[in-house]
Amino acid sequence: MTKRERTRAALLQAAFELFAERGYDATTTKAIADRAGVTEMTLFRHFPAKASLVVDDPYDPLIADAVRARPANEQAIVAAARAVLDAWTAVEPPAVEAVRERLRLVAETPSLLPALAAGSRETERAIGQALVDRGDDRATAGVVAASVVAGLNAALLQWAVRSDDDLGGAIAIAVHALAGGAE
The missing domain is CATH 1.10.357.10 (Tetracycline Repressor, domain 2)
Incomplete structure (x- = not known):
């Protein structure tokens, strides 16, 4: 698995964990990026919007x-x-x-x-x-x-x-x- 694929997978995992904990609407992209251990800019390099996750x-x-x-x-x-x-x-x-x-x-x-x-x-x-x-x-x-x-x-x-x-x-x-x- 490439670094890009690992980052994308970490973002998806973090997003769905947070969606389950807080709900979709209450979860911010910053919280997703923080949980995945990346910057918010990195999140947006992989996904153009939160909904894209x-x-x-x-x-x-x-x-x-x-x-x-x-x-x-x-x-x-x-x-x-x-x-x-x-x-x-x-x-x-x-x-x-x-x-x-x-x-x-x-x-x-x-x-x-x-x-x-x-x-x-x-x-x-x-x-x-x-x-x-x-x-x-x-x-x-x-x-x-x-x-x-x-x-x-x-x-x-x-x-x-x-x-x-x-x-x-x-x-x-x-x-x-x-x-x-x-x-």
């Missing part, structure tokens, strides 16, 4: 690549939905509880919803561009990308506040709903 999405490139890999003759909505499930298989299992913790925090913190919306727009852009890259027209790609992201967000936020099923199951529910049962 929670909603930054490292999965967009995986999803976009999975969309591009789907068959060109597959209907756009089916391709995008199935690509989400395909990308899920590339996520390491230990990351699942971290994903749940992040999403639970978002679901329970109204002040994070604008950051989730901004992140969702980035995911929509990634999926939309990947659909265009595989030959779908831009208008269809935009509508499909927005639909897939909305469905995925709904399934993931519901999953985050439950403890009775796994992340793959929540994603499969979204894919089934979006792809008309064509999993």
Whole structure:
């Protein structure tokens, strides 16, 4: 692990410890940096805003690549939905509880919803561009990308506040709903 990766991991650990202790809104970036043993400037080199600690999405490139890999003759909505499930298989299992913790925090913190919306727009852009890259027209790609992201967000936020099923199951529910049962 590089120094950059260690610093980023320390910042995330410190942030989530403090969010659990104090709540998201009551936790300052200075407190996070102090707990991680770095300066606030270092925190902002890794995360442009406090909300980024929670909603930054490292999965967009995986999803976009999975969309591009789907068959060109597959209907756009089916391709995008199935690509989400395909990308899920590339996520390491230990990351699942971290994903749940992040999403639970978002679901329970109204002040994070604008950051989730901004992140969702980035995911929509990634999926939309990947659909265009595989030959779908831009208008269809935009509508499909927005639909897939909305469905995925709904399934993931519901999953985050439950403890009775796994992340793959929540994603499969979204894919089934979006792809008309064509999993």
